[in-house]
Amino acid sequence: MDMIIRGIRIEAEGIRSFEFVPADGGALAPWQPGAHVQVALNAVTKRAYSLCNREQDTDCYRIAVKLESSSRGGSQGMHQLQVGQRVSIDAPRNAFALDDKAQRHVLLAGGIGITPLLSMLHALRGQGGAAVLHYFVRSAGHAAFVPEIGTHGHVHAGLDAQATVAALADIVARDAADPQTTYYVCGPEPFMAAVESALQAAGVPSERLRSERFGSAPAPKASAAPAAAGGATEAGVFRVRFARCGSEFDVTPAQTIIEAARASGLDIPTSCEQGVCGACLTDVVDGNPEHFDAYLSDAERAGGKMILPCVSRCSGRLLVLDR
Numbered sequence: 469m470d471m472i473i474r475g476i477r478i479e480a481e482g483i484r485s486f487e488f489v490p491a492d493g494g495a496l497a498p499w500q501p502g503a504h505v506q507v508a509l510n511a512v513t514k515r516a517y518s519l520c521n522r523e524q525d526t527d528c529y530r531i532a533v534k535l536e537s538s539s540r541g542g543s544q545g546m547h548q549l550q551v552g553q554r555v556s557i558d559a560p561r562n563a564f565a566l567d568d569k570a571q572r573h574v575l576l577a578g579g580i581g582i583t584p585l586l587s588m589l590h591a592l593r594g595q596g597g598a599a600v601l602h603y604f605v606r607s608a609g610h611a612a613f614v615p616e617i618g619t620h621g622h623v624h625a626g627l628d629a630q631a632t633v634a635a636l637a638d639i640v641a642r643d644a645a646d647p648q649t650t651y652y653v654c655g656p657e658p659f660m661a662a663v664e665s666a667l668q669a670a671g672v673p674s675e676r677l678r679s680e681r682f683g684s685a686p687a688p689k690a691s692a693a694p695a696a697a698g699g700a701t702e703a704g705v706f707r708v709r710f711a712r713c714g715s716e717f718d719v720t721p722a723q724t725i726i727e728a729a730r731a732s733g734l735d736i737p738t739s740c741e742q743g744v745c746g747a748c749l750t751d752v753v754d755g756n757p758e759h760f761d762a763y764l765s766d767a768e769r770a771g772g773k774m775i776l777p778c779v780s781r782c783s784g785r786l787l788v789l790d791r
């Protein structure tokens with residue numbers, strides 16, 4: 469979609485929000501809370517950002533971007549955009565949906581992880597749902613959207629790691645025994661890990677946690693493919709077949725599936741290429757995927773029916789993908 473930047477706001481230290489409206493004045497593709505869009509900054513740089521719209525923002529997509537010192541072009545490029553500029557955006561996709569069976573929702577945000585949870589909070593408030601947001605930030609100056617959060621959220625500013633763990637344990641304990649409560653988490657990896665540990669310690673089953681990761685996924689293990697009989701070839705090479713077009717190619721230990729596909733002139737849409745965003749999600753027709761992403765749930769991994777080919781591999785000789 470060809471979009472125009474209607475507004476840019478400084479929301480907190482290092483965080484800007486952007487409102488995009490259709491360049492042709494047409495309607496926006498529908499979306500649900502937790503959805504993200506991919507913003508193409510140029511021909512090669514595409515980044516996924518969660519929508520953080522308010523209920524009244526039905527005519528625009530709103531995202532917020534934190535300027536990362538380690539930016540590889542995404543956040544720096546975003547922070548250089550100006551009102552009135554055109555950008556291309558893919559239609560929203562959602563891999564972090566609200567649990568419509570839950571009676572109570574506990575939203576746990578770390579830093580810029582507030583964005584998908586803010587749109588969830590707005591939706592739940594609009595529906596009269598029982599929801600509470602806990603927002604952990606480095607300092608009060610790093611807390612974005614505080615007026616919007618209002619009394620429906622608690623900002624925990626300036627806690628060190630130990631205090632964060634203690635606060636999470638306390639928050640989780642309040643609803644741990646209630647099977648109708650679903651927890652949601654988004655934030656930097658240490659925060660995600662702290663939430664997962666708190667839930668585990670409180671005996672909350674993983675089905676009651678929904679999460680969305682950003683940043684670095686576990687590194688792909690190029691040499692992880694087993695060399696034993698029944699596994700990949702001794703050299704760690706496996707073959708991938710695209711079921712729909714019949715194309716086949718080899719993936720060496722030094723390549724990802726995406727890279728090997730490209731080398732064969734085949735294209736799989738990607739964004740993060742770190743196993744985080746879900747843009748390359750592909751159905752598995754046959755073969756045993758070996759997962760190195762941070763996107764699929766434990767149940768989805770165990771099911772073996774989906775793969776993130778930007779990082780994940782095959783533990784056998786042949787992987788057939790629905791491409």
Ligand code: FES
Pocket residue numbers: 737738739740741742743744745746747748749761763776777778779
């Ligand atoms: S491109 Fe983001 S998960 Fe593969």
